[in-house]
Amino acid sequence: xxxxxxxxxxxxxxxxxxxxxxxxxxxxxxxxxxxxxxxxxxxxxxxxxxxxxxxxxxxxxxxxxxxxxxxxxxxxxxxxxxxxxxxxxxxxxxxxxxxxxxxxxxxxxxxxxxxxxxxxxxxxxxxxxxxxxxxxxxxxxxxxxxxxxxxxxxxxxxxxxxxxxxxxxxxxxxxxxxxxxxxxxxxxxxxxxxxxxxxxxxxxxxxxxxxxxxxxxxxxxxxxxxxxxxxxxxxxxxxxxxxxxxxxxxxxxxxxxxxxxxxxxxxxxxxxxxxxxxxxxxxxxxxxxxxxxxxxxxxxxxxxxxxxxxxxxxxxxxxxxxxxxxxxxxxxxxxxxxxx
DNA sequence: GCGACAG
DNA sequence: ATCTTGTCGC
Numbered sequence: 001x002x003x004x005x006x007x008x009x010x011x012x013x014x015x016x017x018x019x020x021x022x023x024x025x026x027x028x029x030x031x032x033x034x035x036x037x038x039x040x041x042x043x044x045x046x047x048x049x050x051x052x053x054x055x056x057x058x059x060x061x062x063x064x065x066x067x068x069x070x071x072x073x074x075x076x077x078x079x080x081x082x083x084x085x086x087x088x089x090x091x092x093x094x095x096x097x098x099x100x101x102x103x104x105x106x107x108x109x110x111x112x113x114x115x116x117x118x119x120x121x122x123x124x125x126x127x128x129x130x131x132x133x134x135x136x137x138x139x140x141x142x143x144x145x146x147x148x149x150x151x152x153x154x155x156x157x158x159x160x161x162x163x164x165x166x167x168x169x170x171x172x173x174x175x176x177x178x179x180x181x182x183x184x185x186x187x188x189x190x191x192x193x194x195x196x197x198x199x200x201x202x203x204x205x206x207x208x209x210x211x212x213x214x215x216x217x218x219x220x221x222x223x224x225x226x227x228x229x230x231x232x233x234x235x236x237x238x239x240x241x242x243x244x245x246x247x248x249x250x251x252x253x254x255x256x257x258x259x260x261x262x263x264x265x266x267x268x269x270x271x272x273x274x275x276x277x278x279x280x281x282x283x284x285x286x287x288x289x290x291x292x293x294x295x296x297x298x299x300x301x302x303x304x305x306x307x308x309x310x311x312x313x314x315x316x317x318x319x320x321x322x323x324x325x326x327x328x329x330x331x332x333x334x335x336x337x338x339x340x
Numbered sequence: 341g342c343g344a345c346a347g
Numbered sequence: 348a349t350c351t352t353g354t355c356g357c
Contacts, residue, residue, distance in 0.1 A: 050345075154347075189348070191345045198347070223346050233346070254346045255354055291357080297346085337348095347348050 006210045008240055010203035017187055017196050020046065021065065024055060028066040028073065034100035034115040036107060038076045045116040047124025055262055079108045091102050100234025107332055115204040116310035126196055135240035141304040143311055146170050150216030152327025154198045155337035156281050161185040162331035163201040165209060167216050168325050172315030178332045179214065181205035182340070191254070194223050195234040201320045202238055215244060217314055218225045218304065227271060227283035227299035229255050246301030247309050248324055256282045262296050263287040268310055271297065284310065292321050
């Protein structure tokens, strides 16, 4: 895998990501006066009803591309809901002006709801990409071969995003150095699709590190790996794309159930897919130190087994909630982001 | 009505 | 993730 040109990988990956915002704008512009749709219907049309929250967040932003038409999007209950102007009354007046009947703040969707066409090359495409993503053949992971451990994270400034990767010695505690890369995050944050927001910048950074001969032997990624609705979190994709063994480290649970009733410091507890599937271990929760009540959620990314994964993370735990490589990457990227 | 999902 | 004042604790 070392022969991969990460600069080419970066370009190819970015080229395959659709403009999800353009898709929503297009759908909203297609709603004629007198008709409405719902946040959930828009999300379904994009290919994933789980994106309805993002759709609502986007359309409630006065700076969104279709703020002048977003009054035509209401709640699935028929309630008018909020408006980007800040006033639901304004939304009501706009709709009434277009001939929509509103009783007690509610629209009869049977009458006014518009059938939206499915957007083929949208979230449905990315979802299929995640399901079908073929990771290259994985080499057996040998901790004894590890000379450096990396941690990678992104922070967001006013306009720019900064990806930072800290490199540590094999002890997981001694910092060698940090690399950073600045760019624009074009894809929005949608639960389940974090990879498409953050990986493009990560790949640019890793390409630079590759050119400098400074790629880490294993990489801790801020986010999940196998612990993901489709078992394809950002850590797994980033590893599969680069060939670098990866581990996902998240601060919140996205799915799955922690079996143990309580967590003890330093003890790894399995996270299962569900009570009905107790044999499917997606990852592990661990309380990283005494001073926090909040665990971290660790899952296999690419090119590593669960046992090695735990050994690597154990080496990296110190006085912070996050493993040292990610702690330093987070600190560095955040510091830079605050200036742009 | 309650619960809610990485960054 | 970011927006934000003071406040509690090591």
